[in-house]
Amino acid sequence: MKQFIILVITAIFAFSLSAASADEAYITNQGDNTVSVINLTNHQVVATIPVGKSPVGVAISAALSKVFITNVDSHSVSVIDTKNYQVVDSIDIPGSPVGIALSPDSSTLYVADWNDNRILIINTADTQQRREVSIGKAPAGLATSPDGSKLYVANRDSNDLAIIDTASLKILGRIATGAHPFGVTVGPDGQHLYVVNVYENSLSIIDTNNNQSRVIKVGEHPYCVTVSPDSQYAYVTNTQADTVSVISLQQDKEIAKVHVGGFPEGINYDTSTNRIYVANWFDNSVSVIDASSNKLIENIPTGKQSRAFGQFILKTSH
């Protein structure tokens, strides 16, 4: 009985927490030079924030209450305060910043400069403190290991994935992927890397224990990938098919295709609502997919040429 009461109280507490503050999606709009903030409970756009020129990448820190946006055409990173939706800082980046990721403890920001083939490593507490590491051609997607010890880089024009030791900045290895790897994410188990091969219409899944990889066919000209919290499914945006491939990671094959908006790019899974959010470059919108049914629920209008490349969901409920 006592246990039951504790359970009920816990459930009520959890519910009130999630009701009090909703998760938010920060969507970059390349054509408007803005970021749309979407409340993931009611799907309202709660803010539209002017940033630099041609924003692409997103990295989120709940701990710092900050969002970092790469502006490829103004060579900068805009820093947004998530409490008031204001840009509070702009970090100059030499070159063309695209991919962006944070260390799990939010102390370090990684920015890929895909024109000069390097990664900038920036101290978030003092953005003048920087290091850099040269890497393969056109570094695109970035991701960090759950313990923060490794940075993974998809080198688009070298057709491989680099593993960098974040302490020494040594390149520990380069694993061959398919042609033109772009989006990369680390699975929730921390043991698998998911890399999207644009020119091969495929997804590479790399086991980080032995660096062995397997390849799964997806749709036309794929860009980005996200994985369900139970590691059962991967979701890949197929930019030239206007679909999301739902991949069963047990069966290693596509089990559903969900029609979304035109030219879908960035994709994230929201663990609170069990929905998948997709930014559509052609249609200026975000498509919402229900993970339990693999059905499109809604298209939310955003700004021009939505991209949302990276981790764009701010978790406020736990």
Place this chain on the structure above:
Amino acid sequence: MKKLLALLAIGMLPLTAAAHGPSPQKVEKTVIIDASPDKVWALVKDFGNWQKWHPAVESTKLETKKNEAGEEETLRLLTLKGGGTLLENLKSLDEEGKQLKYGIVEGVLPVADYYSTISVKAVEGGKAEVKWMGRFYRVYKLNPPIPPGQDDKSALDAINGVYDAGLANLKKVAEGK
């Protein structure tokens, strides 16, 4: 002297400008046509006969080839009225959604990685709305200075021109005027 300094300053710009990688460019055009969507779609989906409605196309040679993946692919070689050719591939044809997707393999337009969708939908009054969208990069993808004619503006101007002229004449042809 002041003038000279200003000139020098302008001359310095390409050297001091930061390294640059291009962003994808977008062109989106729509036209309302006073004809049935079926009639308009019949013109649009006929991949080998765009010379029937696009004023810049002189003739089309249609062919089917196996691509690198060993799949059958439909290609067309457009000969343009002003001279020059464009080799394009059909990516998909959706009869139900009345949408055609294609790309440029190579040709005279100052664009790179060009991908396009053109779709027809029914609107009020039995009319058709045609939407033509393109995504592409400028030709020159490296650091400035950008050679003349290979910049974002040249790419945008070319595609805007192709879409504007094409849709205006598609309207004329479909409306029988």
